[in-house]
Amino acid sequence: GEDVEQSLFLSVREGDSSVINCTYTDSSSTYLYWYKQEPGAGLQLLTYIFSNMDMKQDQRLTVLLNKKDKHLSLRIADTQTGDSAIYFCAESPNYGGSQGNLIFGKGTKLSVKP
Amino acid sequence: DTAVSQTPKYLVTQMGNDKSIKCEQNLGHDTMYWYKQDSKKFLKIMFSYNNKELIINETVPNRFSPKSPDKAHLNLHINSLELGDSAVYFCASSLTVPGTTNEKLFFGSGTQLSVL
Numbered sequence: 308g309e310d311v312e313q314s315l316f317l318s319v320r321e322g323d324s325s326v327i328n329c330t331y332t333d334s335s336s337t338y339l340y341w342y343k344q345e346p347g348a349g350l351q352l353l354t355y356i357f358s359n360m361d362m363k364q365d366q367r368l369t370v371l372l373n374k375k376d377k378h379l380s381l382r383i384a385d386t387q388t389g390d391s392a393i394y395f396c397a398e399s400p401n402y403g404g405s406q407g408n409l410i411f412g413k414g415t416k417l418s419v420k421p
Numbered sequence: 422d423t424a425v426s427q428t429p430k431y432l433v434t435q436m437g438n439d440k441s442i443k444c445e446q447n448l449g450h451d452t453m454y455w456y457k458q459d460s461k462k463f464l465k466i467m468f469s470y471n472n473k474e475l476i477i478n479e480t481v482p483n484r485f486s487p488k489s490p491d492k493a494h495l496n497l498h499i500n501s502l503e504l505g506d507s508a509v510y511f512c513a514s515s516l517t518v519p520g521t522t523n524e525k526l527f528f529g530s531g532t533q534l535s536v537l
Contacts, residue, residue, distance in 0.1 A: 340525075349425070349511055349528030350464075393462055409526060411464040 311412035313396050318418045325383040327415045329396030334377060336398040340409070341370065341381045344393045353381070353394070383417075391419045424448050427512045427529035434502055435537055442497045442532045444512030452476075453495035454513040454526070455487060464511075470495050502536045509533050 313329045331339065337358050342350040356363045356370045356379070363370045369382040383390055396412040427444040434440055446453060454477075455467040469477035473489045484500040499506060512529040 342526075342528075344462075347530075349513075349530045350526070351528070352525050355525065395464065409466070414462045414464070416462075 311396055311398055311410050313394075313412040313415045315413065316416050316418070318420065319386050321386060321388055321419055321421050323386055325381075325386045325390070325417055325419075327381045327383075327394050327396075327417065329379040329381075329412055331377050331379065331396070331398040331410075333398055333400040333410075334374070336400055338399045339370075339372065339379050340397040340399070341368075341379075342395040342397060342411075344395065344414070346392075350395060386417075386419050388419045388421060391417055393417070425512055425514055425527050425529040427510075427532055429532060430530065431533050431535075433535045433537065436502055436504060438502050439498070439500045440502060440534070441499070442510055442512075442534075444495050444497070444529060446493055446512075446514040446527070448514055448516075448527060450514040450516050450527070451492055452515045452517065453489065453492070454515070455495065455497050456511040456513060456528075458509045458511060458531070460508070468495075468497075499534075502534075504536050507534055507536045 311331045319325045338355050340355040341353045343353045344350045354365050354368050354370055356372050367384045371380045393414040393416050395414045397409045399409055425446045452471045454469045456464055457467055458464045466479055467481050468487045470489045472492050486498045489495045509531045511531050513526045515526050
């Protein structure tokens with residue numbers, strides 16, 4: 308079955324880079340996503356990558372995709388205390404024409420120390 | 422001008438009661454969802470509706486009944502609440518049908534349900 312795995316915790320110092328890793332199982336996923344959840348709030352889409360891309364950069368965010376290893380990572384440069392949140396990786400499985408849905412990982416809690 | 426709004430934000434109730442959570446989106450999206458996030462922050466889809474029709478129905482107890490009066494609204498009614506129903510319930514919407522193309526989800530801020 309489909310599964311998305313991520314480590315549960317990451318702690319970094321302010322100003323350092325953070326790298327959050329994710330592995331997924333469905334190689335047919337067309338898009339892969341990173342969502343951010345701040346305390347007491349809903350998830351917000353941070354960024355996404357199309358499966359035929361290796362890398363996508365958006366300001367401080369860099370997404371790397373290794374399709375062969377089914378590995379996705381999110382790098383946050385110059386991490387700030389405001390980046391403290393839970394980050395969810397999600398894949399969009401393609402069920403060959405039938406309806407699918409986003410499969411979320413369990414979330415990585417990023418703590419940024421001043 | 423909240424995009425996806427759900428009410429109430431907090432819901433505290435006794436076991437056995439029946440309760441509803443409402444959700445509305447003003448984005449003009451065709452698809453709406455209910456997700457459940459448990460105390461360990463695991464997020465699981467429950468239902469998805471496209472243009473008022475049910476398209477995803479994961480294995481949830483039939484005490485949970487979604488209702489979509491129009492494509493901008495998807496309400497969740499829960500009968501005979503149990504302790505294990507305590508969680509945060511998120512409504513979401515997307516422009517596209519799941520699995521067809523880039524289905525960016527827009528989430529509401531959640532309803533924290535506590536069953537005593």
